Amino acid sequence: MLTLKQEKKRFREFLEALSDSYELIAPVKRELVKFDAIKNINDIHFEKNSYFPVKEFFFKKREVLFTFNGNRILEPKFENKERVFFGIRKCDLNAIKHQDIVFMQGANDPYYIAERERSFLLGYHCNEAPSEYCFCGSLELEDYFDMMFYDKGDHMLVEIGSEKGMALYKKFSGFFEKSTRLIAQHEKKIPGADRLKVKDIGPLYDNPDWKKGVDICLSCGACTALCPTCYCFDIHDEVKMSNPGSGERVREWSSCQLPEFSRVAGNHVFRNEREQRFKHRIYHQLDYFKEKYGIQMCVGCGRCIEGCPTRIDFVQIINEMKEGEKR
Ligand code: SF4
Ligand code: SF4
Structure with missing residues (x-):
């Protein structure tokens, strides 16, 4: 180089x-x-x-x-x-x-x-x-x-x-x-920036300590809006009241933390429980994306922790989990 x-x-x-x-x-x-x-x-x-994050200049x-x-x-x-x-x-x-x-x-x-x-x-x-x-x-x-x-x-x-x-x-x-x-x-290397101690969270899915985060999560979606990697979106039409045949098709940021995100016709919500939504975000970041693309999606910026209204520190929660413990 x-x-x-x-x-x-x-x-x-x-x-x-x-x-x-x-x-x-x-x-x-x-x-x-x-x-x-x-x-x-x-x-x-x-x-x-x-x-x-800078993502709003590319994925608006x-x-x-x-x-x-x-x-x-x-x-x-x-x-x-x-x-x-x-x-x-x-x-x-x-x-x-x-x-x-x-x-x-x-x-x-x-x-x-x-x-x-x-x-x-x-x-x-x-x-x-x-x-x-x-x-x-x-x-x-x-x-x-x-x-x-x-x-x-x-x-x-x-x-x-x-x-x-x-x-x-x-x-x-x-x-x-x-x-x-x-x-x-x-x-x-950046000194003082390696505090996530667990590389593979796959075996921790049923660990009872996720409750520490789930119980105080407000499902507000601030974490996903501040995340530089999250890319969930919603597409809808905005029509003019004066001429309902005309309008715009719009893509807007959405969030896996909102129940609406997985609501489908018939009013079924695939991730209706807060625990499912909370874990989905963390597992998509550290596990599912890697399974698909060979690399973890999370880049460790810490914004989702700093900007969370209840300061849920998922890194600390994971670090404190005792492996093998299940509900
Ligand atoms: S920012 Fe915090 S409280 Fe809001 S949805 Fe994310 S984890 Fe839950
Ligand atoms: S720490 Fe990871 S999950 Fe949280 S905002 Fe940054 S990239 Fe997203």
Whole structure:
């Protein structure tokens, strides 16, 4: 992998040059930290990871799939203006990888693909865990970026991870120096982020300790909305009252934590019990997705714990389970 070096002054100038040429999107601190368009690079927030995941820029909260009027269907025009994301952490880069598996390799979803293709992903390495809830180090995360920036105090080391990253580097090569120094694997590890001690939760499904979470879960769905990998959605038609033959077909985020999500015709709800829904989320993240795609879906960002109104820490619950114990 090509490694580059950048003095801090040049790094700043590079960000300014990027924002002159592209829409630059990076974490900013408002009430909470979130990804947003950058007008002034002094607004970029480096300390904490974004409270909200970057997924809403690719898999949108609300997407109009097409509009209709009688038999006429009008598909939306896709935006193709290139944009650059800076400051995506390793967990969220891997979350994008997992959504790429679902929406690009699995479903070939044109809405998602259009947003991904026009985006450059520039990562920012965590020198330490940015939150007490992080556990990315317990999962098998990979390098998945166009460029990755490692803050080394007075300079940045930068890795190029894709053809898109190489094209961007070539365009802005004056801001970088070549480096012979490679980033060692131990430098890519994030200290203090390996608190999930159990790798295989399959045998724990009937453990009575799940109750610690189930009993205080409100089925609110905040965990899935904040999760960078969750991809459940609902599709419905919104018609105009003045002309019921016309309207929009809309895709919106949904959540496996809501009973409505598995309600079918005849009013049967497949996961009516809160316990079924609670365990489904954790097992999809750590078990079912791996069974299907060979990789755990969860990337250990900890957002679902930090943002849960009753602070259910499923990592702690799992760590404290005594193997073999059943109801
Ligand atoms: S955020 Fe917490 S309370 Fe709400 S559904 Fe998720 S686990 Fe349950
Ligand atoms: S399940 Fe929780 S910790 Fe895992 S990726 Fe989703 S929000 Fe992050």
